[in-house]
Amino acid sequence: MTIHSDAVTEPTRSFARSKSDSIVGGVCGGIAEYFDWDVNLVRALTVVGAFVSFGTVALVYLAALMLLPQE
Template sequence: MTFESQPTRPFVRSSENKMVAGVCAGVAEYSNLDVNLVRALTVVGALISFGTVALVYIAAWMLMPQA
């Protein structure tokens, strides 16, 4: 039994399709989702989680390299 390995994609911030820092665009490109869906989920998540998602966004901004 053989497994074919697919090339891994880098998990980076987008430098082309960004509004603030490119984190949502980078997550959307990595997961093959619409960037507007990821942005909307981020805003809704930040409101529902009382800012926890916003802190995760800021951490991702600092930790994810830019493409």
């Protein structure tokens, strides 16, 4: 007995740095593409977060820059 599914599957999204929306390394552009957000909003939140968190967000950004693959 075989079961057929008529459900339409969405293409899988990968979490990667963006080539098209890249200023420093494409991390914010990759986050914006993955979550379908405005890239300028992600950049602004990253800068504000870096100041508010006393640099912790900047360290997370650098880790993502080193660990995430390029699109």
